Amino acid sequence: MQSPFAKWKGKINLGGEDIDCYVLDTGDRVIALRATVKAIAEVDSGALADYIGAKSLKDYINSDLILEELLEFSVPGTQFKSQGLKSEQFELICRGYIQALYSTESSLTPRQRQIAIKCAVLSSGLTRTGLDALIDEATGYQYERAEDALQVKLRAFIAEELRAWEKTFPDELWEEFGRLTGWSTPLQTRPKWWGKLVIELIYDTLDPDVAKYLRENKPAAGVHWHRQLTENLGVRQLVSRCWEVIGVAKTCETMHELRSRVAHHYGKKPVQMTMYLPPESDKSEE
Structure with missing residues (x-):
């Protein structure tokens, strides 16, 4: 079975970082896996599992489900396969960190608290527009589906x-x-x-x-x-x-x-x- 490919691509700015994003031929909106780690942890490389699979986050982030649903896709013009995170999963990570930050029962490390605060900043930036709408605008996908513009607005x-x-x-x-x-x-x-x-x-x-x-x-x-x-x-x-x-x-x-x-x-x-x-x-x- 042929893997999906990035039909539209662009960059969105979240928390001061330019993040690679794509809309696949399947209609899925994804954020590059490396960009996801950089957005929440402010590091240039690292495994997402290291940042969402900690025991202190278990009650707030379903890391197994998120990692199972990572998407592998190709980017036309390159010979490499990329991995990406669906937009809704990115938002779940941010939400989970924020819940852990404000929970009296969580025991976050100073580093995890730092990431949680960054997630709160990212989440506040998404509140008004919505991540899907940002990706649609950044990639140009919104122009391909102008007839659905009202539905995009209503979904929010x-x-x-x-x-x-x-x-x-x-x-x-x-x-x-x-x-x-x-x-x-x-x-x-x-x-x-x-x-x-x-x-x-x-x-x-x-x-x-x-x-x-x-x-x-x-x-x-x-x-x-x-x-x-x-x-x-x-x-x-x-x-x-x-x-x-x-x-x-x-x-x-x-x-x-x-x-x-x-x-x-x-x-x-x-x-x-x-x-x-x-x-x-x-x-x-x-």
Whole structure:
């Protein structure tokens, strides 16, 4: 059976290091094995097993599985075979080191703590964009699959499985909505039409494509939209956007003023729109 080959290649910068990366003809995104070791351990050579197979990391990194799934591939124009690590396995290594660093039960050596800190730096650099997207951009693969651009973006935002319940929208957001709309009823019984404000002020400013996806792919009854967002990117950006809007809201006197300021701040073009709200008698029934 013919081994896969690197169809696209490039370099990504992680933590100040230029790292060789590839997209194989199979669609797998890989980081060169030597580059992986250099990225986490800051050495020019060394066996990956030496850095992920230590006893103190056993509960945090499945080194046997990672090493079994190393990929051998050829690079056109060269006569040598290369080995690489799948992007998801690279992220698992970083995550495992970080978990060990913050665990009270781990017993990392000073050298392992140093690597764990480097992994935390690498991981923070991946939080916003995602390793796959970085590799796609560096190798030029993104242009070969432009028709899937939205799916690349959504993969970073939409979890494959609904994430566990977690309170995401701060109470301060509802308090500001109540103040600006004159809502006098307890916020626990807030009106349903505030959901439209959340879409306009939060989701649409966060990423219109994701908002559109969420509208067209509503979850089952009782499952909130924001619980479909991934922990590493979507939720963090969503919470951050909530607090940004809260900050703007505190400077406003009316909901109309808030909507105008948010639209202007996030580069939305003004259009003449009318939003009809239920009469006071209906609001109290919501």
